[in-house]
Amino acid sequence: MPLMEGVEMYHTMENLNSNPLQFPNPPILYMSGYSLNTSYMQKQKIKSERFIQKPFSIDELLTKIRSILDSN
Template sequence: MLETTGYHVLAALTPKEALALADLHAGRIDLLMTDVIMPEMNGRELSEKVAARCPDIGIVYMSGYTANLIAHRGVLEEGVSFIQKPFSRKELAVKVRSVLDGKAAVAR
């Protein structure tokens, strides 16, 4: 979906693979899009580890669970960028653009 919207995507099947990609990628990584519930580690743990490598990265969490349920379980903090599955290409594009534009505003 993101590639058809014009973004360059580094895809990882597991959190460990995502961390390896972040370590090996020579360029800047602007955004991490991660599921909240995964094997090995949850999305919050992954985002913290990736952010340590890429401090200015934007993060979008996704899940089939509602944001309220996830926040209630303490996996995500309130106010994070979240998109609930299933989502459309348009919903995804709007969410990603919002996060990237927010990063740009902070950098100015």
């Protein structure tokens, strides 16, 4: 993205979600073409169930989306 990186956007949206009266809590699926290891994801506070690595299949995407929607 031209104005901010994906991780920064993720945290911005998470911070907006801290006030549920003002901002509804939309489910977030973080996608990246880069391989993110577990320690990086923990450092950035990215939940592994909210992450999918590109390239992914339609079935993988649908499974991930269903999992996120079912958890909300």
